[in-house]
Amino acid sequence: MALPNPVEVGVRAAEILGQIEGTEEYGRLERSSKAYDDCWATFTGYPLISQWNLQRDVADLFTEGLRVLALKTAVFELSDGDEHAAELEISAPVDEMVHAILAQYTLCQTMTGKLGIRFVHMTDQERFAYEHGNYTDQCYAAAGWGEQNRRYWLDKTEMLRRLDILGRKYEGLGIERMGRGHEIDFEADAEERELATVS
Template identity: 45%
Template sequence: MTQFEMPAVDAVAGAAREILDTIKSDREFPAFRAASLEYSEDWQCFTGFPVVERWNLEADSAPLFEEGLRALALKAAVWGATGDDQAAEIPIAVPVDEMTHAMLAQSQLLARIAARSGVSIIHQTDQEHTDYRAGGYTHDCYRAAWGEPPARYWLDHEEVVRRRDVLAGLYQSIGMGRSGREHGITFAPAAA
């Protein structure tokens, strides 16, 4: 992140709090929240949510939704201060980033909310940074806005890599190669 002049932590935190409050007060926010959480039937990521210890969709989705909103608010605050898409792609923890994908899938709702709120929602996969670390810029901004982030979801990059290696070994043991990106399973025809 040294290639950008990053805005002051306190300024980002204050703007992020305002952005989050504005989004949550929008008339379509309840529909957006429900749609994002309903997305669960399509949550088949093998390396995002499963890095959360004892991951449980029903128990973790609502708190992780809040973390995803906070991440998007932080990114929008940085963009608001810099006008720079790359600077706004601050490091986000992998499970939190995965939740933002479920939220971004509700594109029409989110676009209308963002337009009414005057907020630019920033996310571009080829520019995203999932190398979040406690003590870094994102962590400092989050703490200034809302206090300490929940360590359950805001995992340091090195821990995510370690957990992904554990998962990859487990997946491989059941025939799932490349952490679920391929397999050699042959499906027999259904019995008539």
């Protein structure tokens, strides 16, 4: 797979981000994405952040998520619409914020339609193999945004280490397969509470 030159991607991504921030929809997009905390939180995205607190971290995560969408858009344009190339390797917590932004579907459609760009994100193209210094980092640096916030940009090795820790803690709470199942019987729990109240 031939990837566009990182410098070209970075320059175009910075332009795209500036255009997005200049739209009348931007303020609402930011507010809505940050307010999505009651609706979207996986067991394997945000919780990988050390001592994570969404209220404290949401502004920085929004910045990183929007930058990623600008980078993906730039790669998509410069690769003649190659969806696979545009699905950049990124850190799982940042990817979760990308989901929160894209959940503002109507706003995203309106804004990208006006700008003549396309946000690119498909689960079947995702690859969680992000490594510091990779193509994504090169494009990010070329955009003039400096180095990523390493609180959120975890490489694959660190991500797997933290997933192992989380998995063991979840299992101790009865949550199985990283949040993909549990044996909690809510009806039985309610009955036990009623009996305890009566006695």
